[in-house]
Amino acid sequence: MSTYAQKKGVGAVIWDYLTTVDHKKIAILYLIAGGFFFLLGGLEAMFIRIQLAIPNNNFVSAGLYNEILTMHGTTMIFLAAMPLLFAFMNAVMPLQIGARDVAFPFLNSLGFWLFFFGGIFLNLSWFLGGAPDAGWTSYASLSLASEGHGIDFYALGLQIAGFGTLIGGINFLVTIINMRAPGMTYMRMPLFTWSTFVASALILFAFPPLTIGVFFLTFDRMFGANFFDHTMGGNTIIWEHLFWIFGHPEVYILILPSFGIFSEIFATFSRKRLFGYSSMVFATVLIGFLGFMVWAHHMFTTGLGPIANAIFAVATMAIAVPTGIKIFNWIFTMWGGSIKFTTPMLYAVAFIPSFVMGGVTGVMLGAAAADYQYHDTYFVVAHFHYVIVGGVVFALLAGTHFYWPKMFGTMLNELLGKITFWLFLIGFHLTFFIQHFLGLIGMPRRIFTFLPGQGLETGNLISTIGAFLMAVATIVLLVNIVITSVKNVKVGNDPWGDGRTLEWALPSPPPFYNFKQLPLVRGLDPYWIEKMNGNKEMTPAEPIGDIHMPNNSFIPFMISLGLFIAAFGVMYRVDHAWGLPVLIAGLAITFGSMMVRSIKDDHGYHIHKEDLLEDEDKGVKA
Amino acid sequence: MQAEEKFTPETWPASPEKSTLEAKNKFLGFWLFLGGETVLFATLFATYLALKDKVPGTDHALAKDLFEMPLVFLMTMILLTSSLTSVYAMYHMKNFDFKKMQLWLGITVLLGFAFLGLEIYEFNHYVHEFHHTFTSSAFGSAFYTLVGFHGAHVAFGLAWFITLMVRNSKRGLDLYTAPKFYVASLYWHFIDVVWVFIFTVVYLMGMVG
Ligand code: HEM
Ligand SMILES: [Cu+2]
Numbered sequence: 119m120s121t122y123a124q125k126k127g128v129g130a131v132i133w134d135y136l137t138t139v140d141h142k143k144i145a146i147l148y149l150i151a152g153g154f155f156f157l158l159g160g161l162e163a164m165f166i167r168i169q170l171a172i173p174n175n176n177f178v179s180a181g182l183y184n185e186i187l188t189m190h191g192t193t194m195i196f197l198a199a200m201p202l203l204f205a206f207m208n209a210v211m212p213l214q215i216g217a218r219d220v221a222f223p224f225l226n227s228l229g230f231w232l233f234f235f236g237g238i239f240l241n242l243s244w245f246l247g248g249a250p251d252a253g254w255t256s257y258a259s260l261s262l263a264s265e266g267h268g269i270d271f272y273a274l275g276l277q278i279a280g281f282g283t284l285i286g287g288i289n290f291l292v293t294i295i296n297m298r299a300p301g302m303t304y305m306r307m308p309l310f311t312w313s314t315f316v317a318s319a320l321i322l323f324a325f326p327p328l329t330i331g332v333f334f335l336t337f338d339r340m341f342g343a344n345f346f347d348h349t350m351g352g353n354t355i356i357w358e359h360l361f362w363i364f365g366h367p368e369v370y371i372l373i374l375p376s377f378g379i380f381s382e383i384f385a386t387f388s389r390k391r392l393f394g395y396s397s398m399v400f401a402t403v404l405i406g407f408l409g410f411m412v413w414a415h416h417m418f419t420t421g422l423g424p425i426a427n428a429i430f431a432v433a434t435m436a437i438a439v440p441t442g443i444k445i446f447n448w449i450f451t452m453w454g455g456s457i458k459f460t461t462p463m464l465y466a467v468a469f470i471p472s473f474v475m476g477g478v479t480g481v482m483l484g485a486a487a488a489d490y491q492y493h494d495t496y497f498v499v500a501h502f503h504y505v506i507v508g509g510v511v512f513a514l515l516a517g518t519h520f521y522w523p524k525m526f527g528t529m530l531n532e533l534l535g536k537i538t539f540w541l542f543l544i545g546f547h548l549t550f551f552i553q554h555f556l557g558l559i560g561m562p563r564r565i566f567t568f569l570p571g572q573g574l575e576t577g578n579l580i581s582t583i584g585a586f587l588m589a590v591a592t593i594v595l596l597v598n599i600v601i602t603s604v605k606n607v608k609v610g611n612d613p614w615g616d617g618r619t620l621e622w623a624l625p626s627p628p629p630f631y632n633f634k635q636l637p638l639v640r641g642l643d644p645y646w647i648e649k650m651n652g653n654k655e656m657t658p659a660e661p662i663g664d665i666h667m668p669n670n671s672f673i674p675f676m677i678s679l680g681l682f683i684a685a686f687g688v689m690y691r692v693d694h695a696w697g698l699p700v701l702i703a704g705l706a707i708t709f710g711s712m713m714v715r716s717i718k719d720d721h722g723y724h725i726h727k728e729d730l731l732e733d734e735d736k737g738v739k740a
Numbered sequence: 741m742q743a744e745e746k747f748t749p750e751t752w753p754a755s756p757e758k759s760t761l762e763a764k765n766k767f768l769g770f771w772l773f774l775g776g777e778t779v780l781f782a783t784l785f786a787t788y789l790a791l792k793d794k795v796p797g798t799d800h801a802l803a804k805d806l807f808e809m810p811l812v813f814l815m816t817m818i819l820l821t822s823s824l825t826s827v828y829a830m831y832h833m834k835n836f837d838f839k840k841m842q843l844w845l846g847i848t849v850l851l852g853f854a855f856l857g858l859e860i861y862e863f864n865h866y867v868h869e870f871h872h873t874f875t876s877s878a879f880g881s882a883f884y885t886l887v888g889f890h891g892a893h894v895a896f897g898l899a900w901f902i903t904l905m906v907r908n909s910k911r912g913l914d915l916y917t918a919p920k921f922y923v924a925s926l927y928w929h930f931i932d933v934v935w936v937f938i939f940t941v942v943y944l945m946g947m948v949g
Contacts, residue, residue, distance in 0.1 A: 221765040284776060292769045296761070322772060326780035333885070334787070343874060343881035345787070351794030351878035356787055363783075717907050721916070 137670035139223035140630055144230050145209035145525060149518075151234050152201030157592070158241070159198050162190035164589055167549075171582040173570040183566035184251035185268065189241075191254030192272065195368070196279055197237040199506070202514045203375045204233075204286055207314045209525050211290065213621035214308045216299025216639060218632045221292035223668040224715075229286040231678035236279025239685055243271035253564060255365070258346035258357035262338060267689055273336045274685040278678070280325055280332070287321030290314055299620075300659040301639030305399065308619045308643075309392065312399050313378030316406040317371045323410070324367035331360030340692060358420060362413035370409040373505065374402060376513030377444060380466045383520055384448050385643070386616050387463040388455025394447040395642060401440035401447075408437045418489045427486040434484035441477055445470060460614065461535035465516035468543050469508060476504030479554065494564075497557025503550045515542065515595070523613040527626045528606055534598035538591045545587025552577045618643035623656045631665045634730055665725040673711050680708030747914060752836040757922035760915050770923045774930050781934050784886040785941060792946070795877035801870040802879070803946030812943045815858045816935065819894075822851035823932040826925045833921055838912040841921070845905055848928065852898045859891050883942070890938055893931045900924050 126134070135143060165186050169177045178186065212220055220226050243249040250272035252261040261269045294307070294315045307315075335357070337343035344350035346357055385392040392398060414422060414430040448470060457463065479501040483489050492498060515538070522530050556577045561568065568574045612622040620637060621628075623645045635658035641647050648656055687701025753759045758767045793802045829844035863884070866872040874884045901924055908917050 222769060288769055288772045288776070291772055292765050296765050296768060322776045323779050326776050327783045330780060330783040330787070334881075337874075337881065337885065341874070343885070344878040345791070345881050347878065350796045351791065352881070353790060353794070353878070356790060360783065360787075713903065716903060716920075719916070 134670070136675055137227075137672045139219075139227045139668050139670055141208045141212050141220050141223065141226060142525070142627060142630070144226050145205045145207075147230050147234075148201045148205035148208060149525070151230075151237070152198055152205055155193050155197035155237055156199075156202065159190050159193035160589065160592060162186045162193065164585060166190060167582040167585040169566065170568070170578050172579065173568050173575055175567055178566070180566045181251065184253075184564075185249040187564060188250045188253050188256075188268075188272075189244075192240065192250070192276070193237075194506075195254060195372070196276060197233075197240070199372050199510050199514070200283060201233055201237075203317075203372065203510075204229075204283075206310075206379065206514075206517050206521060207286075207290060207375065209521055210621055211311050211314045212293060212297070213524075213624060213628060213632060214311045214619050215294060215297065215302050216620050216633060216637050217293060217297040218636075218665065219668070220289050221297055222289045224671055224674065224720075225285050225289050227671065228674035228677060229282040229289065231674045232282030232285070232681070233279045234282075235678040235682040236275045236277070236282065239278060239682055240271055240275030243268055243275075246271075255361055256335070256357075257361075258335065258338075258354040261335060262346055269335070270339060270689045273332050273339070274689060277329065277332050277336070278681050278685060280329055281681075282678075283321055284325045284329075287318040287325070290318040291322065294318075299633075299636045299639055301644075303639075305396065306639055306642050306644070308378075309381035309395075309398055309402070310375065310378035313374040313381075313402055316402050317374045320367045320371045320374075320406055320409060324364045324371065327360045328364035331357055331364070334360075336688070340688060355417075355420060358417055359413070362416045363410075365416065366413040367406075367409045369502075369505070370405060372510045374405065376510045377402070379513045379517045379520070380448065380469055382619065383462045383466045383516055384451045386520075386614060386618055387458045387460055387466075388452045389458070389616050390451060390455040391618075391643060391646075392447070393450035393453075394443070397443055398447050401443045404440040405437060408433065408440070412437065412484075415484055415486075415489070418486045419493045431484055431486040435481050438477060438481050445474060458616070460519075461530070461532055461539055462516040462520040464536065464539045465512045465519075468539070469512045469516075472504060472508030472512065472543075472546070476501055476506075476508055479504065492557065494562055495557035496553045496561045496563055499563050500550050500553035500557060503553070507546055507550070515539070518595075520614075522602075523609050523626045524621055524624075525627060526603070527608050528602050529609055529613055530602050531598050534594055534601070538594045538598065541587050541591035541594065545584045545589075545591060548584025548587060549581050550584070552580050556581075612645075618646040620644055620656070623648070629733075631667060631725060634665075635660050635662055662727055662730055664727055665730070666722055667725060668722045669720055671715075671720070673715050676711040677708050677715075680704050680706070680711060683707060745914060747836060749836040752834075752913075753915075754834070756834065756913070756915055756918035758919070760919075763915065763919040766919050766923060770926060774926070777930065781886075781889070781937075784882075784889060785937065788882045788886045788942065791878045791882035794879050794882075800877055800879070801866075801872050803942075804948075806866055806870055806872060807943050807946050809943075809947065811858065811862060812939060815855055815862075816939050818851050818855045818858070819932055819935050822848045822855070823929055825851065826928050830922060830925050833913065833918060836913060841913075842905055842909070845901055845921075849898055849901050849905075852894055852901075852928075856891065856894055856898070859887070859894075863888075887938060887942065890931065890934055893934070897924070897928050897931055900927065 135147060138144060138147075165178060166183070169175050169183055208220070208226070212218075240250075246267065248266045248268050250256065250261075250264070250268035252264050252269060252272075256269065256272060261272075294311060298307070334343070334345040338345050338347065338352075344352045346352045346354045348354060381392055381398060412430055412434045414426060415434045418427050418430070448466075452467075459467075479497070483492055483498065483501055519530050519535050522528070556574060557563075559573060561574055561577075568578070609626055611617075611625055613626060614622075617623075620639070623637065624632065637644065637656035638659035640657070645656065648654075681704065684701050684704025687697050687699070687704055689697070691697030691701060756763075758764045795802065825844050825848045829841045829848060832838075832840040832844060872883075873880050875881070904917075904920055904924055908920075911917070913921075
């Protein structure tokens, strides 16, 4: 079974990725697809900033501006940030808990392809009559009034991608609960695994309300239902509730894994155990819990009344407490550590003040009475970009540099990495800091242009300049990736030299079965413990034996493709006769593929002990 | 334990639904999935309560005009019984009695079809007697979506049972097939529990006014 080391043709590689159920390859798929959408969303951001660089600009029209704005937000949240986090969860979490794969490798692949086809579907709107234009929040009265099929693309695309996310969440939960290596108790799990766990639980409970909300929107727009149509007895506020019951947990689905990545980086490069590990776990769980009780802070001005507003204001501000615990723990982790300022560490250090600023404006916004002033101004735009870029995007960039060697076996260039970091950091603050003040002096959000002589020119120009710096930073990162891949200098197990958790005990990239023998975990930071005891490798918890592996499958791709086709049918059913047959054909492909999956037995295969031993003789270490 | 191993009633484990790692994963994953489904239905219930009797004019039928006790009571009894019969099926599964399991699953499926038939009759009745349709009012949209979602779950559950029964009719029970039956029966119970809530919230509370 050493065939996996052989060189393969391009076609074989593509087929391999189309059918793979290996979490490490699925991670790469998520990274590539999420990275692609990140660039797309970034391009849309640049168009927004160019349009707003000077007053009365007509780089894009008002209608097109709305489409770009909507697609920017939707793409960044659903198609870039979440999949990129999923990339790291897939790549690292199973290794961190000492598992050979996730609990449901088949569903893992299905989750990816659903996300992928959902994202492609959404973006095809650009070529098929116009993109959605009611904002990423798609408030019902506005989205019902929107003409063309833009909103339908939004609803159906998010529905398909959302199923993928839900499947991914369940998969990670089961993996973490059932597949931990011997000795890996809950309170020895690395924080990235913990935050994956909590974020997955949030996905499980937050996505169904979105699913239902989007169903209602679809029914109202395409099947004549009246959920949000007040002339027929409907109620448009229902959408706001459903969207934000999903939407606020969603921001924690994004930020908690980011916190997790930073926790790993702080401990690694301070070369010190994470300070206050148990309180970190506690804070993560508490944030996840409270995250469900604050959704109405997005609706303070909707008119829910003073009592509701007061309750949600207090709950909102309460989240600052566990978040504060985390901030102090990170600082104390660095305190007295022997710090190495690598690229990931630079992002981590810069993240603290940046994110705290976003948290402070969050508490300001959470004061319901004050929010009447801030709501729907650039102040809110500044707030959520400080948390999302200063928190999530920094973590994604840090994670890219940190885990690149584990995923691809090569190190990104540190000098270029640091150039990216500084350009991005400066560009980020230049872009968004000034937006606080633009908001406070009254610039509303979601406007396509502004007038001269109202004090908005300088701020907007500065903001646009900052955006260009971030764009340059991204280009430097791409150059770095190309150079690194071309040079292709392979690295060993622990390229940073200070790895603490199990993934660094494995080769980079790990063999497809991850662990030849499951490791014995003897405490928090198990690899660090072994290193401190003078061991080069983990102590095995089992003798070498046969390893059971799942078979590759093309069915996930087909299931997702079927839904993709069906979505076109649903949408064009209203204006073309071919809509209905296409809908039925699409569903037939999906359910047919599911039938095949359930009828055809798939027991997987075994890697035999002898082959594993043979690999060892040839020096393939695991 | 190998999943494909052959068993006798003596060697059959006590909890065949979770005696391999795959089965354990499936078992837990399915419970979590049901957690998500619970939120899904909770959302539908909340919307239904918000939109109950919200109609555009005075000539529209309201909940108290529509629902009749005998029909929904019969539907409830049928579905509850089908839950019981699926318990019998799982009892025989645990005792490694494949024939009896298939028999009780067959009865479960028949009851499920009876329920579904009555539901179709019910909807048809509302549409033709009361002009209460999916598009006639927000109340109609919310009602048909909630109850219809449940009905779609019943239909899916039936298709699932039938597929399992046909596919495994020749080879019987082992540690690969037992978890499949078990999980399907869990799903069936869940559908039943949801119906108890629909019966209470939609029908009983609807008839009260
Ligand atoms: C201490 C923590 C936080 C507090 C107190 C807080 C509070 C708030 C409030 C009150 C609003 C509504 C403002 C308005 O519309 O008038 C808001 C908006 C927003 N927040 Fe936060 N937030 C916090 C953390 C986060 C995090 C961690 C993220 C994402 C990773 C985030 C993302 C957003 C987004 C995307 C919006 C804008 C939504 C829209 O389009 O209207 N927030 N936040
Ligand atoms: Cu929020």
